[in-house]
Amino acid sequence: MIPFNKPYLSGKELFYIAKAVESGSTSGNSFYTKRVHEFFNSNFNFNKSLLTTSCTDALEMSAILANIKPGDEVIIPSYTFVSTANAFILRGATIKFADSCENNPNVDVESIASLITKNTKVIVVVHYAGVACNMDPIQKLCIDNDILLVEDAAQAICSKYKDKYLGSIGDLASFSFHETKNIVCGEGGLLAINNKIFEERAEIIWEKGTNRSSFFRGEVDKYGWVDLGSSFLLSDILAAYLFAQVENLDDIQNKRISIWNYYNDNLKELSNNYDISLPEIPNYATVNGHLFYIVVENEDIRNKLLKYLKEKGIHAVFHYLSLHKSPFFKDKYKGSTLSNVEKFSERLVRLPLYYELTQSQQDYIISELALFFKSKL
Numbered sequence: 001m002i003p004f005n006k007p008y009l010s011g012k013e014l015f016y017i018a019k020a021v022e023s024g025s026t027s028g029n030s031f032y033t034k035r036v037h038e039f040f041n042s043n044f045n046f047n048k049s050l051l052t053t054s055c056t057d058a059l060e061m062s063a064i065l066a067n068i069k070p071g072d073e074v075i076i077p078s079y080t081f082v083s084t085a086n087a088f089i090l091r092g093a094t095i096k097f098a099d100s101c102e103n104n105p106n107v108d109v110e111s112i113a114s115l116i117t118k119n120t121k122v123i124v125v126v127h128y129a130g131v132a133c134n135m136d137p138i139q140k141l142c143i144d145n146d147i148l149l150v151e152d153a154a155q156a157i158c159s160k161y162k163d164k165y166l167g168s169i170g171d172l173a174s175f176s177f178h179e180t181k182n183i184v185c186g187e188g189g190l191l192a193i194n195n196k197i198f199e200e201r202a203e204i205i206w207e208k209g210t211n212r213s214s215f216f217r218g219e220v221d222k223y224g225w226v227d228l229g230s231s232f233l234l235s236d237i238l239a240a241y242l243f244a245q246v247e248n249l250d251d252i253q254n255k256r257i258s259i260w261n262y263y264n265d266n267l268k269e270l271s272n273n274y275d276i277s278l279p280e281i282p283n284y285a286t287v288n289g290h291l292f293y294i295v296v297e298n299e300d301i302r303n304k305l306l307k308y309l310k311e312k313g314i315h316a317v318f319h320y321l322s323l324h325k326s327p328f329f330k331d332k333y334k335g336s337t338l339s340n341v342e343k344f345s346e347r348l349v350r351l352p353l354y355y356e357l358t359q360s361q362q363d364y365i366i367s368e369l370a371l372f373f374k375s376k377l
Contacts, residue, residue, distance in 0.1 A: 002365065004315040007179045008355035010248035016240035028233025029213065032240040036190075039246050044165045046173075046192040048199045050206050051234040051242075055154045055189035058174035059087035062150050062191065063122075064205050064228055065172060065198045068093045072121040076152075077107035078324040078341040080126045084152050085323055088122065096120075097324040097333070100340040103280045105348070106133045108340065109141070115335075116145055125170070126152040130182075130288035131281060132161035135169050148172070153192075157182050158253050159288040171195035177242055182256060182290055183249060185242040188234050205229040255355050256289025262359065263292045263351060266366050274373045292351050293319070294369075299346035305372055306349065312368045317350050 020026055033051050040049040052058045068074065070092035076084050078097035085095050099111040105128040112123060123142055125133040142149040149169070153159075154176035156166040167173035172195065177188035193202050203213050209229025214220045234242075245252070264278060271278050277295040281287055296302050302318060309316045322345045324333045351365060 001313045001315055002352050002357075002361050003354070004317050004350065004352050005180050006354040006356055007184050008252065010244050010252070012244040012247065013241045016244050017237055020236050020240040023236075026236050028235060028239075029207075030236035030239070032236050032243045033234065035243050036239050036246060039243075040190065040192070044192070045168045046194060047196055048193040048202065050191045050193070050202060050232075051239055052174075052189040052191055052206070052232045053234050054083075054187055055152075055174045055176035055178070056083040056087065057230075057232045058189045058191035059083055059124075059150075059152065060090065060230075061202060061205055061232055062172045062174065063087045063091045063093070065202055066122050066148050066150075068121060071119060073115075073117060073119040074122045074124065075112055075115050075120060076124040076323075077126050078322045078338050079105050079107075079128070079320050079344055080152065080323065081154070081320060082323065082326075084124055084126060085329075088124075093121070094119070095329075097335060097338060097341075099338040100344055102340055103277075104128070104131065104282075105340075105344045106131065109134055109137045111338075112138065113141055116141065116147070120145065120147050122148045122150055124150045124152055126154070127156040127159060127166050129279065129293065130156045130159040130166075130290035131279070132156075132159060132166055132285040134282065134284065135161045135164075139169065150174070151192075154178075154189075155181065155288075155290045157288060157290075158249070159290075160286045162284050167192045168194055172198065177245075182252060182288065183242065183245040185234075185238040185245065188238050188242060201227060206232045252355060253289060256353065257287060258289075259353055259357055259362065260287055260289040260292050262362055263353075263366070266362070267294065267369070270366075270370055270373060274376075276373065289353070292353050293348050294351070295344065295347050296349060297347070301376070302347050302349055305369075308372050309365075309368060314365055314368060315352060316365075319344075319348050319350055321345055 037049045068091035074088040074093040075096045096115040101108045151170040151173035153167040159166045173192040175190040212223045275297040322341045
């Protein structure tokens with residue numbers, strides 16, 4: 001079986017983990033945590049970085065920083081992972097679900113605009129597959145309406161909107177280092193703080209609501225409980241694992257992008273001949289090789305294709321089920337039909353993509369896709 005995903009080891013993960021253990025300081029905010037923070041701040045133009053135990057935790061920190069309370073409205077895409085919504089629902093927010101664009105799964109600007117009210121506190125954008133949302137008009141909506149902008153950049157490491165790295169544009173941004181992402185540490189995340197008004201409080205929330213970090217920097221003579229917070233810090237053992245990955249980020253990215261490009265180049269003929277759509281990359285966006293998907297004619301063909309590929313030893317998968325129609329939310333949803341979200345939810349197929357995927361394996365996947373669609377004529 002060609003797996004859908006296979007986490008990549010760059011070579012120094014165990015060496016750095018051993019160093020962290022030998023240091024006697026394996027809790028959060030130790031040596032490797034600081035090294036990773038320095039890497040992201042210097043390479044991606046974040047004002048401040050905080051490693052978290054997951055992207056979910058980074059989003060939950062964002063909701064606390066935004067002072068979300070019952071009655072506040074938060075606009076998010078329906079085509080996303082449940083963490084994007086849960087982080088704000090846990091603080092009492094009313095979620096307003098926006099539709100996707102017609103030609104790609106990212107959130108549609110006009111759909112966002114139609115949902116803004118005097119109660120809108122936050123807009124969350126999700127850069128699906130590491131491809132940038134249309135950020136200029138979204139930023140304008142936020143500025144004009146005094147709304148905070150949060151980027152869910154879980155899939156978007158190294159991707160850009162025009163000349164800006166994703167995660168450096170919103171007031172706050174979250175990244176994921178889950179084993180399915182480009183760089184990994186099993187489970188992990190990062191909160192990027194770009195609006196300086198959040199920097200001090202973010203560190204307090206990160207440290208269980210205490211000013212412990214200030215104490216260790218010698219800025220206060222003792223520390224105590226000063227705000228809301230939780231244990232959001234990533235263990236330095238996992239930070240050590242992650243540091244080995246970021247050291248090899250360029251190599252990892254180059255390989256994944258080359259795999260993405262090979263799919264894209266070699267599936268164009270199939271797309272031209274059959275009712276198959278390939279990813280559409282806007283001229284303001286770049287590709288980071290996170291995932292490659294195709295969109296087929298309907299849900300029935302999607303299901304048959306997945307079954308066929310599995311029988312051929314290829315593990316391809318669908319992706320998000322629309323959140324507004326989920327068992328948890330469907331009885332609460334009072335909005336309009338989100339036709340584009342439903343299209344991607346029913347018709348999108350993700351193909352295997354990981355560092356060690358070989359060109360011969362890609363050729364096999366591409367040939368089996370062609371055989372499947374030819375058989376449907």
